[in-house]
Amino acid sequence: EADIYQTPRYLVIGTGKKITLECSQTMGHDKMYWYQQDPGMELHLIHYSYGVNSTEKGDLSSESTVSRIRTEHFPLTLESARPSHTSQYLCASSLAATGELFFGEGSRLTVL
C-alpha cells in the first residue's frame, strides 16, 4: 500500500500570500515529483527530484520552487500566489527501478 501524504488537501488564499504544499512519503523512494492537474488537461510535470539535494524543472514552466533536504520530504512553495496558480497539485514518488508512480491525494489550491 502506498504511503504518500499531502497537506493541505484544500487551501483557499488571497493573492500575494506565500504558500507551501507539503508532501511526504514513507517508502524510501528516491524519485519524487510534482504534477499540476487541471480539468480536461494532461497532467503536467512541474518539478522532480532524483534524491536529496537534487531538484529539476519539469515540462511545464512553473513559478513554484521545491526543495529536497530529506529523502521523504518534497515541499512545493509559491512565494506570491496569484489566481493563475489555482489548480490541483499532485505529489508522487517512485522507485527508479520500476518507475511505477505512487500518488498522494492531491492539494487543491484556490487563489482569490
Next chain:
Amino acid sequence: AQSVTQLDSQVPVFEEAPVELRCNYSSSVSVYLFWYVQYPNQGLQLLLKYLSGSTLVESINGFEAEFNKSQTSFHLRKPSVHISDTAEYFCAVSDRMNYGGSQGNLIFGKGTKLSVKP
C-alpha cells in the same frame, strides 16, 4: 518526444455493459505504457502496465489492455463494468531507453471520465 492521445474525454455506460477506453501514443523510440485510475477526490493509482513480454496485460479488478505496436495503441477494456468503476482513467507513456532518467518521465494523456450508470 512522446505524446499520448485519449480519444474520448467522457464515456457513459450502463452497469454490466462492456467498455473500451482508447489510447494512442506517438513515439520515435520503444516505450513502456501505463493506465492509471483516479477515483473522485483521490490521487492516481496504477491500474496496469506494459513493460515487456505478453502484449495483453490484466489488472486485478477485471480490466485488460493490449499493446498494439503497429497501431501505436494501448486500449483499455472491461467486459462488464460496475458502478464502482466510475472514475477518470489516464493513459501514460515512457521512453523505454531512458526509463528512470530525466528523459524517461511519464507523459500522461488528458484522461477519460468513465461514468457507469445503473
